[in-house]
Amino acid sequence: MLYINGEWTPSVSNKSFTIYNPATKEKVGEMAYGNKEDTEMAISSAEQAFKTWKRKTAGEKSAFLKTFADQLRVRAEDIARTITLEMGKPLRESIGEVNLAISYVDWYAEEAKRIYGDTIPASSIDKRIFVFQEPVGVVAAITPWNFPAAMITRKIAPALAAGCAVVVKPASATPLTAKLIFEALDAAGLPKGVANLVTGPSQEIASTFNESFAVRKLTFTGSTEVGIELMRGAADTVKKVAMELGGHAPYIVFEDADLETAVDGAIASKFRNAGQTCVCTNRIYVHQSIADEFGQLFAKKVRKLAIGNGLDENTDIGPLINRESLSKISSQINDAINLGGKVIxxxxxxxxxxxxGCFFEPTIINYATDEMNIAKEETFGPIAPIFTFQSEAEVVERANHFQYGLAAYCYTNDFSRAIRMMENLEYGIVGINDEMPTTAQAPFGGVKASGVGREGGKYGLQEYLVEKYVSMKIKQN
Structure with missing residues (x-):
């Protein structure tokens, strides 16, 4: 079913599609197969609802978001289980994702009360200058399969807090999680049309978003290639866009780092969600003086990771989302071996x-070099290549990827070096001795081809606002 104008409804075509568990290939459920006409109805509903929602007081929007968060908590267990069934990640990771998703709603329930304007000194005594912050309008949100709950709330919570109306298009692999989130919105008393859910063919729905002048902002999380195409399409109607795109995160370990901490951090960053995250470690750079020791300890711990169905409480590594992902990582491994890499x-x-399902062992490649494909291409899978370096200047140059700039990690106990690294790494997110920097109150986003705009904190709220400048001439006594 689609959720349009406050009602659950079948698609206009009356067609549906099936969702399968990537671990077992068993049917998990069905969702309506929406099309251009369904999407246009959702946009129209949002356009009408925006007229009244934008006039809600800060307190009213905050109160609704708090109720929404409470409804998500009631459904937290079901949402977590659905995430695992749809996309395969271990259940404990799904529980963590649901908690993160709720934290965004909690944060923006408070942030809704902190939208401020300005008064500016005028250039003449008979003028007054004001700047107001207003909601941008109808927002179209396209979300990915790897974080099907958190990526929705990270977009709709600030949008609703700002006073926008929203149409959400979730990934076709994970629409059932989106359905549960919209059930929570409905139970919280969402006014009709303020948030709408459309599932179906990505290209048709996205094109409809971009063609619509009613949609004033497009927010997308996914691959760089798709993001570029969406930005091109959005240009025709001059939309505001926010794009959280691909990453190729370096993970740098200096000789003074705590080795055990650095290894544990690498495992948490690289192998979470079977390596299928945009901010997970892709390239591990280890100072040559500790490379052998790091590699041995890393391999020892990685061999203990359990592979299996995400519903099994003992599972550390779940399935890959599809066979295309498996083919890509197999190709990268073969290329690395042909160029001198060694699988340890x-x-x-x-x-x-x-x-x-498609399962792959968590893999470490030693003696990685910059000529290998794995050094150049984003890896969405459980492969960790280890490169060595000799100096700080060298590793900074190699770590600063020519294309990507989403997240980077650095392990060192040298305070001055830590400062230099966070200044010199060309990434939107830098974790210093911290493999999981994502949090609701901080900005998330990249530079270069890793995206534009930010999500999270006050920065994420600003993405859904536009400034209105008013110059007022007054009479003097």
Whole structure:
């Protein structure tokens, strides 16, 4: 079912599509197969609802978001289980994602009360200058499959807090999570049309978003290639855009770092969600003086990670989302081996008698070089290549990828070096001795081809606002 104008409704075509568990290939559920006409109805509903929602007081919007957060808490267990069923991540990771999703709603419930304007000194005594912050209008949000709950609330919570109306298009692989989130919105008393859910073919729905002058902002999380195409399309109607795109995160370990901490951080960053995150470690740079020791400890711990169905409480590594992902990482491994790399842990597909999904061992490649494809291409899978370096200047130059600039990590106990690294790494997010910097109150986003705009904190709220400048001439006594 689609959620349009406050009602659950089948698609105009009456068609639906099936969602499968990537671990077992069993059917999980069905969703309506929406099309251009459905999307246009959702946009129209949002356009009408925006006229009244934007006039709600800060307190009213805040109160609604608090109720929405409470309704998500009631459904937290079901949402987490649905995430695992739809996209495969271990259940404990899904629970963590749901908690993150709720934290965004909690944060923006308070941030809704902190939208301020300005008064500016005028150039003449008979004028007064004001700047107001107003909601941008109808927002179209396209969300990814790897974080199907958190990426929705990270977009709709600030949009609603700002006074915008929203149409959400979730990834086709994970629409059931979106459905549960909209059930929570509905139960919280969402006014009709303020938020709408359309599922179906990505290209048709996205094109409809871009063609509509009613949609004033497009926010997207996904690949750089798709993001570029969406930005091109959005230019025709001069939309405000926010794009959180691909990443190729370096993970730098200096000789003075705490080795155990750095290894544990690398495992948490690289192998979370089977390496299928945009901010996960892609390239590990280790100072040559500790490279052997790091590699041995890293491999020892990685070999202990359990692979399996995400619903199994013992599972550390779930399935890949599809066979295309498996083919890509296999290709990167073969290329690395041909260019002198050595697999010191993992390296093979894993097959289970009772499960038909795509599983791959968490893999470490030693002696990685900059000529390998894995050094140039984003890896959405459980492969960790280890590169060595000799100096700070060298590793900074190699870590600053020519294309990507989303997240970077650095491990060092030298305070001055830490300052230099956070200043010299060309990334939107830098974790110093911190492998998981994402939090609701901080800005999330990249530079270069990793995107434009920010989500999270006061910065994420600003993305849904536009400034209105008013110059007023008054009579003097």
């Amino acid at each position: 842990a993992g390296g093979k597909e894993v097959k289970f008698e009772q499960m038909e």
